[in-house]
Each structure stands twice: as structure tokens, then as C-alpha cells.
Amino acid sequence: MNDVIASLGTRLGPDTLAAVRAFYDGEQASAFSAMPALATDCAYGPDPRHRLDLYRKGEAGEPRPVVLFVHGGGFLVGDKGGESGWGNAHVGRWAANNGMIGAVMNYRLAPDHVWPAGGEDVCAAVDWVCANVARYGGDPDRIALVGTSAGAVHVAAFLKLRADHASLVKAAALLSGLYGFTPLDERDSRYYGPQDHYAQRMPKEAITASQLPLLLACAQFDPPRFQAEWTGLLQARLNRHGELPRAHYASGHNHYSMAMHLGTADRRLSDEILGFFAAYL
Template sequence: MTSTSELPDEVLAELRRIGRTFTPESIDAVRQLLAPLHEARAFRAPRVDRDLTYGRDARHRLDVHTTDDGPPGRPVLLFVHGGGFVGGDKTDPVLPYYDHLGGWAVRHGMVAVTMTYRLAPAHQWPAAAEDIAAALAWTREHVADLGGDPDRIVLAGQSAGAAHVASFLAGHGGSGAETLAGAVLLSGIYDPPTAEHNVMLEAYYGSDPAAFAGRSALAALARSDLPMLFGVAELDLPDFHHQAAVLLDAVRQERGVLPLFVTVPDHTHLSEILALGLDEDAFGAVFARFVHGATTSRRSAPA
């Protein structure tokens, strides 16, 4: 059967071979597999303002991806990277990630802000949610000068980034969530008590399971009226599928209906976000549609 994916069949076959394996070797394999496809395209935004500081810590840095010839007041995507709570960065000095996300956003008429944040175990819950609050405040103050609309910001995160976004939306990191137009959460941990307890989870949330219930974002997400898009990869790790099921059930019980949700076909935990711009039918199209839909109702009134 011929694939309808935009990715070459051999790349899809390799992603399926890697599947749910999640080791340093498989992580590097996915990153290296997709990098040449990005490099063959003009994947970066025309303008990237790098390492702007939004706080005092060395990791309080962000990049703004934009263009000088776009209209003012564009939707803004503030993206929070993953890394198992203990690693990750907004950009890689060698590979396209996450400059590829910034370029994708600009091609879809947005301004993108990619941020780093403090890492566990040195900085535990709710440090990253506090950093999101600070980065959001910086973005609201400065993004108009870079082509964006501070009243049309969508916050997005993947993996640990989605867990931190969820925590911020639950109010664990301070105020500011009420200013958002929407949020996108991919493959996150939303309810630590029902998540698989491992070294990385405990590095951030702590080793005392009795404290986990108070660190859950589940109830707050279920009650929230903020437009949100959730998702997992088809070939994601079982724990992320379980967290998605817990979330969907909590929203259904609270609201009687399911939230907007997508299972990204043919992709792994990493490739669901690393393939953005390469396989638009898998996730990019619904991602862009959500951002523009969520921000349309938040368009700033004319001066």
C-alpha cells in the first residue's frame, strides 16, 4: 500500500522500526533521520533574534523567529521544548531543532518564540512553570516590536514541555494563563500520581508520591475553558498514551464531551514534533489550523 505521508517511504519504515524504543541511541537516530530533510529546505525563519534574556538564570533565554516583511499583529506561538525534565534546549548548534519549528510558524503567518527553562534535579517543581510565566510576560511586553500580537499568543509544549505547560495552566507557576488565546500539549505528563514513576519524573516532581496529587494539573485542565489541542504520537511510549487516556476521561467527566485531540499517525514520541514542516498532513495542518482559529477571536481591536 502506498503511503499518503509527505515523508519518503524509507523514512516512515525507519520510524516504525524505531517505534516505541526510547534510548539515547534511538533518540539520536530519529534526530539524524529527519535532519537532512530539513536541511534540504529553507527551514529557518528569515530572521531569528537569539538568546534574549527573560530572567536572571543562565537558562532564562529565548529566540524569536520572525520576518521583517510580514504584517504587524501576527499570531504568536510560544514553544516549550521537551527533554525528560533534565535536558533539552531551544536550539541545537548542529541540527535543525527547534529552529525548524520557528521557520514552520513563520511560513504559516506566525511569530514564534522558543524558550529554555531551568532543569531538574537542580530546579524542581514548579520551577519550569514559573519560567513559562516569566517568558510569557516577556513575550507580551516585547513581541509587538517583532511583528506579533501580545493578545494572540498560543502556548505549546511537547513531552516535558507539555507537562510544564499543563502545570502553568493549572496555576502552579504564577499568573498569566488568562492572557493566552490557546494552548497545544503533545505527549505530556498531566497527572503525576498516575504516571510511570521513573528517575526523570522524580527528578522534577520529587521522590515522595504523597506530594504528587498536589502537583497534578489534571483537574485544572478539565475545568479550563481555554481553547486547547492535545495529542500523542501513534508510536508513542505507553505511559504517554495512558496519560492521554486519563486526561480525556477527566475532561469527559467534567464536561460530558472530549477535547480536541489528535493521534499523530506514523510518528514516534520525538518525530511527532521534529517532523513539523516535513509531514504536514500528520500534524502540522491541524496545528496551524488550531493556532489561527484560537487567535482569530483574540484579534486586537484597531487603535
């Protein structure tokens, strides 16, 4: 177990985030500097936050599967990275290094943009990728999604908002998300609105019912609420479909290191996601 991550416990907040980022800086920054983006700030909608970057390793060649990554940030903050640093952009590089096209998106943030803005933005970004990624060497018929924290929530909302989601993407990996199995946290009301709107706005029922192949992950040092969401969704999927979805418990990791370590020497989550995607892409 990593002593640095373990010492941070289950705490959330900018200090914990900064400590985790500092821990991975050396490995991630040096790897990222070796792969500039293929295309930056591709506009998938009218808002200034409607932008995504693309990553590809080498020449185009045969069309490649596409992974669209949706970052976290508690609905209030977050950025696709690249010019601002390796964070979040590293997932695009990780996808590219594993033979895919990596796409990393921004989305509108609360409190200026409330529910369902994030889910709507994932819908718009998926539509853009479907229409445009072939020009960059990607296969629009082989798209998968990865979301972490608030990004996982927005991917789940995509399943709720788009009845045709299974015809647009082939699979999704959701890391430490909130789906509606636990009560509303006051902080999240800045995105969801009042408590009486919470249940109907959460993607709980849609993500339980969806036929889309899912990989559901949480971390050993995720806050208990996130772990309860993970186990709640696992149980709901088992009850609905008669079998568990593919799942991963990231021992030795916390809420931030879960996605942040993709592309490092710790390949446990990476191998799990790649093996999962290989069955559908």
C-alpha cells in the first residue's frame, strides 16, 4: 500500500488534491511532455467551456477506438488540462499510449450552470466525437466513456438523458461517482438544487436499468458515501440483471488518486479498464 496516499485517509479538499498531484508529478509530467495534443479546444458546443482535446500516438493508420474522459471537480471546478498541466489530460495520453484516441473534455460548471448541464454537455461531446473523430483517426463506431467523481455523475446522466446511449457508445467506466443511493450533500445542492428535486434528478434508475456494459470502481480511501454509492449500484444492478457488472476496488488509492494514477507504473486499474474495453471496442 502507498504510505503517502494512505496517510491522507478519506479526506477531500484542495490540500488533499494538491498532495496527491504532487505525489504523481514526476512520473506523469515527464510522460505527458513526450506527447502533445493532436488537437486542442475543439468546440463541441457554443459555451466557452464546450471544448475538448484529442490525443493520438503516431500516424493515423487504421481507425482506432476512442475513449472520452470526463473529469471530476465536485460540479464546481475542474479542467481538461494540457496547457494548464498534466492533470486530466494524462487520461487522454494514457488512452493514446494504449492504441486508442484519447478525448478529454471540459463542461459547464455550477453554480452558474445547474442540473442537467453536465449531462447535457456529455451528450453534446459524444455527438461531436461521433461526427468528427474519423478525421483524426478515430472510429466513431467504437467509443467508450470514462468518468471520475462528478464526471462519473455526468456520464451516468448521459445514460438518463439519451435513450439511444447504447447506440452511441459501447461501454463506460465510472470511477467513484454519485448516482442517487445516498442522501444529497449540501455542497451538491449548488448543482442539483433543493432536496425535493434530488431524487428525480439523479441517474439512479437509468444507470440501474441500462444495458450498456459498465465497469464500476471505487477506492479503499474513498469517503464512505462514495463507497455506499458503489455498493448500492452493484446491488441494484445484480437485482435488475441477475449478475454483477464488472467492478474494481482500488486498494491503496483515494478519491483523487483513482484516476490520477492512470498511466503510471501502477497498472491495476489501467489493466482492468483496458481488459474491459477490449471486449467491446
